[in-house]
Amino acid sequence: MNPALDVTYRIDRMVHGEAQRVSDVVERAGGKAANVARVAAQLGGRTHLLAALGGPAGATYADNLRASRLVATTVATTRHTRRTVTVVESDGTTTAFNEAGPAMPDQEWADVRAALDALLDSGDVRVLVLSGSVPPGAPETAYAECVAAASDRGVLTVVDVAGPPLLAALAAGASVVKPNRHELRATVGAEGIEGVQALRAQAPHAVVVASDGEAGLLCVGPDGAWRATPGRPLRGNPTGAGDALVAAIAVSLVDGRSWPEALRLAIGASGAAVLDPVAGHIDPRVAAELAAAATVEPIP
Amino acid sequence: MNPALDVTYRIDRMVHGEAQRVSDVVERAGGKAANVARVAAQLGGRTHLLAALGGPAGATYADNLRASRLVATTVATTRHTRRTVTVVESDGTTTAFNEAGPAMPDQEWADVRAALDALLDSGDVRVLVLSGSVPPGAPETAYAECVAAASDRGVLTVVDVAGPPLLAALAAGASVVKPNRHELRATVGAEGIEGVQALRAQAPHAVVVASDGEAGLLCVGPDGAWRATPGRPLRGNPTGAGDALVAAIAVSLVDGRSWPEALRLAIGASGAAVLDPVAGHIDPRVAAELAAAATVEPIP
Numbered sequence: 001m002n003p004a005l006d007v008t009y010r011i012d013r014m015v016h017g018e019a020q021r022v023s024d025v026v027e028r029a030g031g032k033a034a035n036v037a038r039v040a041a042q043l044g045g046r047t048h049l050l051a052a053l054g055g056p057a058g059a060t061y062a063d064n065l066r067a068s069r070l071v072a073t074t075v076a077t078t079r080h081t082r083r084t085v086t087v088v089e090s091d092g093t094t095t096a097f098n099e100a101g102p103a104m105p106d107q108e109w110a111d112v113r114a115a116l117d118a119l120l121d122s123g124d125v126r127v128l129v130l131s132g133s134v135p136p137g138a139p140e141t142a143y144a145e146c147v148a149a150a151s152d153r154g155v156l157t158v159v160d161v162a163g164p165p166l167l168a169a170l171a172a173g174a175s176v177v178k179p180n181r182h183e184l185r186a187t188v189g190a191e192g193i194e195g196v197q198a199l200r201a202q203a204p205h206a207v208v209v210a211s212d213g214e215a216g217l218l219c220v221g222p223d224g225a226w227r228a229t230p231g232r233p234l235r236g237n238p239t240g241a242g243d244a245l246v247a248a249i250a251v252s253l254v255d256g257r258s259w260p261e262a263l264r265l266a267i268g269a270s271g272a273a274v275l276d277p278v279a280g281h282i283d284p285r286v287a288a289e290l291a292a293a294a295t296v297e298p299i300p
Numbered sequence: 301m302n303p304a305l306d307v308t309y310r311i312d313r314m315v316h317g318e319a320q321r322v323s324d325v326v327e328r329a330g331g332k333a334a335n336v337a338r339v340a341a342q343l344g345g346r347t348h349l350l351a352a353l354g355g356p357a358g359a360t361y362a363d364n365l366r367a368s369r370l371v372a373t374t375v376a377t378t379r380h381t382r383r384t385v386t387v388v389e390s391d392g393t394t395t396a397f398n399e400a401g402p403a404m405p406d407q408e409w410a411d412v413r414a415a416l417d418a419l420l421d422s423g424d425v426r427v428l429v430l431s432g433s434v435p436p437g438a439p440e441t442a443y444a445e446c447v448a449a450a451s452d453r454g455v456l457t458v459v460d461v462a463g464p465p466l467l468a469a470l471a472a473g474a475s476v477v478k479p480n481r482h483e484l485r486a487t488v489g490a491e492g493i494e495g496v497q498a499l500r501a502q503a504p505h506a507v508v509v510a511s512d513g514e515a516g517l518l519c520v521g522p523d524g525a526w527r528a529t530p531g532r533p534l535r536g537n538p539t540g541a542g543d544a545l546v547a548a549i550a551v552s553l554v555d556g557r558s559w560p561e562a563l564r565l566a567i568g569a570s571g572a573a574v575l576d577p578v579a580g581h582i583d584p585r586v587a588a589e590l591a592a593a594a595t596v597e598p599i600p
Contacts (some may be wrong), residue, residue: 013424021400022397
C-alpha cells in the first residue's frame, strides 16, 4: 500500500555540507512488497503484485514493473508515489533518504480493496503476502481487513508488519507472521522464544517465524517448533533479507513444503539476499547452497 | 539547455551511513536559467524561458513552471530531465546531490535552435540570457551559435558560462559576460582587474562584469570601468546570487539603465538572493534597500 520508487545514486565519497556530482542513477520499483515479489519469482514462484501508484514516480514505477516482467495490478491514485534516495559511496557506505509520502485519499483504500477482492475471487491466489508500511490515511485495520478477506476464501496469508497492525492481523486469522527481534519487542515487549510465545498466545492457530539476524530463525506453530541457523555468518547488505525470507515462506506454502524445509529455504534466500548488493535480488543457486548448509533443529 | 528539477528534502540531522526519514519534500523547476527568469520577473521584467524537458521529472518541471506563472517555450526531448536533490538539515547544513543527466540526443539541439530562432524572430526579445551548463552531446559551440543568432537580429546577450564556451561566446559577439573569480581564473588564468582585462582583450566591444563574492563587482566595457561594493557584508545562502546578478543586468539592459545604475541593482538583487533561503527568489524591497546602500565608483 505504500510502494516507493528506489533511486540509487553512486558517488565517490559524500562530503557533508557540499554539493556532489552524481554520475550514475538507477531507478527501480521498490518497497518491501516489490522485493518479496522479485525474490519469490527468482525462487520459481508465480507472483502478482498489487500496488497503488500515482504521479511521475508512480509512472516510472509502473514502467519498471513492466521492464522487470513483474505481473501487477496497479490502482491509480492521486497520491504521488514516494521515493527513497539511496546514496552509495565507492567504499560501500550507504545513506538513505526515505520520503514519507502523502496521506492516502479516501477513495484509494476502497479501490485497493476492490482490486484485492477481484484477485482473491479469481481463484488463482494461493498465498497473500502483506508487507510494508501502511500509509497515513489508510485505516488502522487495513491489514486485518485484507487477512479476513483472504481467510474467507481459504487463501493463506503471510504478514510482515509490527505493532498493533500485527496484533490485528493475527486476530483476523493471519496464517504466518514474521517479526524480527526489534518488531517482536515493540509488539509484545519480549524477544526470543519468550516473545514468540507471547505472540502465539494471541493466536494459537498461527505460525510465528521470528528472525534474529545472524542467529537465524525461530519458528513456532501448531505443527511444532524449530530453530534454523545458517551454516556460516554472512557479511553484506541486510536490506531486503527479511523480504527474501518472506518470499521463501510464501513459495514454500504454495509448494506444500514441510516447515523444516521451508525454514531451510528461508535461511538460504535471506542469506543470498545479504550477499547480493541489490535489495530484492538473489542468486537462486547461492540460496540453494546456503539452504543446504543450514541447520534446522526441533525445539523441545 | 540542461535544466534540473530541484528536489529539497528537509530532515532533522543527517546521519552518514544510515537511513533517514524525510517528512518534507519540495519540488521546483530549477537550474540557473529558471532562477534568472524568476528573479527577473521579481524585478519587474517580462521573461520567457526556453527549456528542453523530458521524462517524469520534465513533466513535473513543466507543471511547476505553470504553477509559478513563468512563461516558457518547452522543447520535448527523449532525454529525461535531471534532478538535483538538496538535503537541508535543521541547523541549515545543506548537502546536494546533482545528477549529471543523460547526453543530449542529436535531434534535440536542432529543436532547441529552431525554438530559439522562432522566439528571436518574433521581435519581442530584447535581451537573450544564456546561463547554465551545456549538457554532454550538445555542440561545444552551442552558446556561441545562440549569441550569433541573437546578434544577427540586434538582440543583446548576457552569457553566464566559463572556459572555452565563454571565449567562443565572446568571439561570436556576446554583449555582456559575467564570470565569477573562479571562472575568470579558469578561463584566462588571472583574477581581478587583470583577469577582466585579459578577457576584454579578446573582445573589446563586450562588457565584462566580474563578481568576487563579498568584495562586489568589477565592470569594464566600452563606456567605462566601475567597481561596485555592497554597503555591508551579508551572510546567508549564496546559491542563486549569481543568477540574481544576471537577472538584474538583463532587466537593466531592457530598461536602458546606465551601467552604474545597473551595477547598483545587481548588488541589490544578488544581496537579496543571499538573504533569501530559496535560490531563485528575492524580496524586491530588500533588493532596492541594498541597491541604495551600495557604492559604485569609477575605476581610473
